[in-house]
Amino acid sequence: MNRPLDLDDIQGNICKGYGRYGFPKARYFFLQFHTPDQGRRCLHQLIPLITNAEPWAADGDSPLKPDVTTNIAFTYAGLEALGLPQRSLNGFPGEFRMGMKSRADILGDNGPSAPEHWDPVWQGEGIHAWVSINGRDMDAVETRFSVIRGIISDTGGVSIRPGHRGADNTLLPWQDASAVYENGKVTPKEHFGYVDGIGNPYFEGCGNDPSRLPGRGKLNKEGQWQPLATGEFILGHVDEAQEYPLAPEPHLLAHNGTFMVYRKLHENVTTFHHYVDSVAQDFDGSRELLMAKFSGRWPDNGAPLTLAPDDEAKAALDQQLASLTEKADKGDACAAAQLKALKDQWIDFTYADDKHGSRCPIGAHIRRANTRASLETQKGAFNTPSALDDRRRLLRRGLPYGGGQKEASDATEQGIIFMCLGASIERQFEFIQQQWINYSNDFHLGNDKDVLIGSNNGRLTDKHIIQTQPKSGKAPFFCSHLPRMVETRGGDYFFIPSITALNMIAQGIIDPT
Amino acid sequence: MSNVAGKAYGMNVLTPLRWWTALWQKLIFWVVVKTFPYFLKGLLTLSLIHYARWTIINRWSFPRLDKTQPKETLTYSYMLFESNFNGSWDQYIDSFSFAIPGGLDMFWRWNIKYPKSIPLHDFYHYIRFNQIECDHYYNAYPLASANDVKSAKRLTGNLRSFADSLTDNMTDEAFMDAYRQFLADNQHALGSMGDSPLMSTSHQLVQHHKQVNTAHEKQPEEEA
Amino acid sequence: MANTFGNSYGLTTLCPIINGRHNNTALDKITRRRIQLLKENSASPFARIPNTYFARLFILNDVFFEQGNDVARDHLKSKYLVFTSNFHGDLDTYLSGMWQHAEAEIRHIWQHAVAFNNVQNEKDFIAYIKKCQLTTSLFFNGSTDDTLQDQLKSLYIKQAFTEFALTHQGKTAAQLRAAFNQFIRQVDIHNPVSPAWSPGQETLSDLNPLQQR
Structure with missing residues (x-):
């Protein structure tokens, strides 16, 4: 058991997915420090704006929920540019020091996703810091952005790197992101039309409601959900291997910090819809079912296929949902409880009763990205059922970007700003991206790749198998010639220091001696 | 030098044991063999290994072929572990160590300074420290993992039986039904075949250098 | 005794190298260089040696010193060429095949091994x-x-049949049946030798001729 976390020392984006807290708008921008001293001065001015991880409450001691949040993180080059001592720099893990571009062949960033095709902001050197502003509305974001721009111009020697591709081929000095709206209301969807961002891991001390644990933690031998070790997500704490994750010296530099992957993932909406349309003609089921068989969740409401594996079951589920919602809205407490229990199953499930993948295909996106103990194919074979998963979990952050055009196409700007956090980029994000998204040996599926974000190239064998129930007389369905539906348009690896470390970096007093 | 051949990683680890505990270790292996697969269930489920072996070299049993060869005078006996598995040690140490920590501890239990498989860093460094790199590593199927080899065997056996079971007088529809059933029965053996994912950027560099060497035909002449 | 597991065999050998020099180069270094320069994959001599699943060669220079003041410091008096192989079948047959298909490389690699100058023929090599x-x-x-x-035949069939299944999804029963019968003939399913993957093959088999026919 880890000790309680200093939530006021940890940056807020580590423990909170801001989207879930009512911040549908965001702006991300990147700083270049031209001299260490000016960079430190600028940082010093920014620190009071940084949001920590303290829970927000309506009253009492806890801080009130603000209109806007701000967080900051640094690349390896950025820490160098701020004048961190070489010894401290040497302690950072190799993949972080190399940066995302150098890892392209590990990540499958090839062809149209290759770094030479990324947005201009990523070309050349000079990405030193990432700053994020999340707001309840765009005005709040703009207001905070002006404040920060003021600080930057006052201190001098720091610039905002331009070159993010925006609508109509414009280039902007920032990347705006926003939840997708339908009829003026915020939705949890991304631009292919899937409900996204369900099921982030639950770890010891994260400050979240314990009722959120089932389906989000790890599975012990008795089949119960337990929180993952803090050290899987935050440095300076014990991890699942019963040790402290690899981190730079001194302790205060790394403690309560973590690593973050930032990726701008462009969604080829035309390619996607054409592919779905064409395959749906031969598929025994609705277009929505086909989409669900790609991702593992129904696009409209995110219900997992384990809960409703076909159109009939989905119709029954929808009816049940509608009726419970109606009763609950009228104040029926019993129906409200039933509704909550039902919705809990969006998260609280495993694939124990779906070994063949006839409900959720074994290669479906959510079964790759979060394997939920399904790799223990022989009961009791491993130390715990989720032994192969617990070191490969991702805290997912981020929001969709672009969209809103009348006619979205591959050429228009839309996608997801994918951000994920964890104590080891190599062991968590890179492993999942390489071994589970772009390869399938652990799933016994050879070289098959993820339909949605895999680096497929439209060849015959770029495929996804929709498994069938054995002895049902039905054949499995093959989705072949998978095109590249998502392309990487930029990104890098960042270090998110604690508030204490930020202050020490700003003062220039990080001393590993 | 490379420990990588296609989808396989070749690992050699040589670790010392006291000569009498080497005998205990041999007994453990004997029990593992006799009770197969009881102690190897985790390893079988993990399904990353093609072939692996543990060989105890008693301190007196290093081969001596001629009087001119000096006799070894060793304090310890040694254990040579050799494995052919899919993925690199760096990529898959967490999988091995988390899935079967008890098994790993049992196999190395009597080795000098063995740190146990958890916590992980010490175990990782113990193996790395005692690892000997391959100078030449050959894999008969660089494009196939152990899972691919096993599923290919199942699929081919089933396909032979299926083909043999077909008769000229069955209707097209009966064939279609049987074919559908065949696909359903073999749906887990139909993953696409292809190249290994890149094991590391270091290995990529070595591959690149080898290509350059070959292209320029500038491999240095050997001394003898 | 666990060199075998069913019909598979795990061969482990340590071949001492003569403590000596040739043209000012230590014999173990000459040997290491030779095995490092062997061609790889399908061009490796092991690709010609029947039934080799995996094989490796490396030089054991010395045993390691586990650090601390409570352990002895062992050192080897010879360097060893370590040759290990995982193969199908019995040892004598395998070593015969090795000699028959790679005699030149064997003589080259083992030239400086202790007492190898006595090896004149296949029988000597096996001994x-x-x-x-x-x-x-323990052999796993x-x-x-x-x-x-x-x-290798199975792997070829897996590649070919997977592509067949993808190409023929949605065909009518009659089309499918005709194509399947033709496929089974073309892959010569009971013939283990051909068509099949070849030992050490680094790229997938070209199935186009199969699909066009």
């Missing part, structure tokens, strides 16, 4: 390797113990 052999304590087979030809 020599057996003298260098160590008994494996996580794959199959079939002949290599069977393994």
Whole structure:
């Protein structure tokens, strides 16, 4: 058991997915420090704006929920540019020091996703810091952005790197992101039309409601959900291997910090819809079912296929949902409880009763990205059922970007700003991206790749198998010639220091001696 | 030098044991063999290994072929572990160590300074420290993992039986039904075949250098 | 005694290298250089040696010193050429095949091994390797113990049939049946030798001729 976390020392984006807290708008921008001293001065001015991880409450001691949040993180080059001592720099893990571009062949960033095709902001050197502003509305974001721009111009020697591709081929000095709206209301969807961002891991001390644990933690031998070790997500704490994750010296530099992957993932909406349309003609089921068989969740409401594996079951589920919602809205407490229990199953499930993948295909996106103990194919074979998963979990952050055009196409700007956090980029994000998204040996599926974000190239064998129930007389369905539906348009690896470390970096007093 | 051949990683680890505990270790292996697969269930489920072996070299049993060869005078006996598995040690140490920590501890239990498989860093460094790199590593199927080899065997056996079971007088529809059933029965053996994912950027560099060497035909002449 | 697992065999050998020099270069260095320069994959001599699943060569320079003041510091008096192989079948047949298909490379690699100058023929080679052999304590087979030809045929079939299944989804029963019968003939499913993957093959088989016919 880890000790309680200093939530006021940890940056807020580590423990909170801001989207879930009512911040549908965001702006991300990147700083270049031209001299260490000016960079430190600028940082010093920014620190009071940084949001920590303290829970927000309506009253009492806890801080009130603000209109806007701000967080900051640094690349390896950025820490160098701020004048961190070489010894401290040497302690950072190799993949972080190399940066995302150098890892392209590990990540499958090839062809149209290759770094030479990324947005201009990523070309050349000079990405030193990432700053994020999340707001309840765009005005709040703009207001905070002006404040920060003021600080930057006052201190001098720091610039905002331009070159993010925006609508109509414009280039902007920032990347705006926003939840997708339908009829003026915020939705949890991304631009292919899937409900996204369900099921982030639950770890010891994260400050979240314990009722959120089932389906989000790890599975012990008795089949119960337990929180993952803090050290899987935050440095300076014990991890699942019963040790402290690899981190730079001194302790205060790394403690309560973590690593973050930032990726701008462009969604080829035309390619996607054409592919779905064409395959749906031969598929025994609705277009929505086909989409669900790609991702593992129904696009409209995110219900997992384990809960409703076909159109009939989905119709029954929808009816049940509608009726419970109606009763609950009228104040029926019993129906409200039933509704909550039902919705809990969006998260609280495993694939124990779906070994063949006839409900959720074994290669479906959510079964790759979060394997939920399904790799223990022989009961009791491993130390715990989720032994192969617990070191490969991702805290997912981020929001969709672009969209809103009348006619979205591959050429228009839309996608997801994918951000994920964890104590080891190599062991968590890179492993999942390489071994589970772009390869399938652990799933016994050879070289098959993820339909949605895999680096497929439209060849015959770029495929996804929709498994069938054995002895049902039905054949499995093959989705072949998978095109590249998502392309990487930029990104890098960042270090998110604690508030204490930020202050020490700003003062220039990080001393590993 | 490379420990990588296609989808396989070749690992050699040589670790010392006291000569009498080497005998205990041999007994453990004997029990593992006799009770197969009881102690190897985790390893079988993990399904990353093609072939692996543990060989105890008693301190007196290093081969001596001629009087001119000096006799070894060793304090310890040694254990040579050799494995052919899919993925690199760096990529898959967490999988091995988390899935079967008890098994790993049992196999190395009597080795000098063995740190146990958890916590992980010490175990990782113990193996790395005692690892000997391959100078030449050959894999008969660089494009196939152990899972691919096993599923290919199942699929081919089933396909032979299926083909043999077909008769000229069955209707097209009966064939279609049987074919559908065949696909359903073999749906887990139909993953696409292809190249290994890149094991590391270091290995990529070595591959690149080898290509350059070959292209320029500038491999240095050997001394003898 | 666990050198075997079903029909698979785990051969472990330590071949001492003569403590000496040739043209000012130590014999172990010459040997290491030779094995490092061997061609790889399908061009490796092991690709010609029947039934080799995996094989490796490395030089054991010395044993390691586990750090601390409570352990002894062992050192080897010879350097060893370590040759290990995982193969199908019995040892004598395998070593015969080795000599028959790679005699030149064997003579080149083992030239500086102790007492190898006495090896004149296949029989000598088998006896020599057996003298260098160590008994494996535990041999684990996580794959199959079939002949290599069977393994390579199966892999070819897996590649070809997967592509067949993808190409023919949605065909009518009559079309499918005709195509399937033709496929089974073309892949010559009971013939283990051809068509099949070849040992050490680094790129997928070209199935276009198969699809066009």
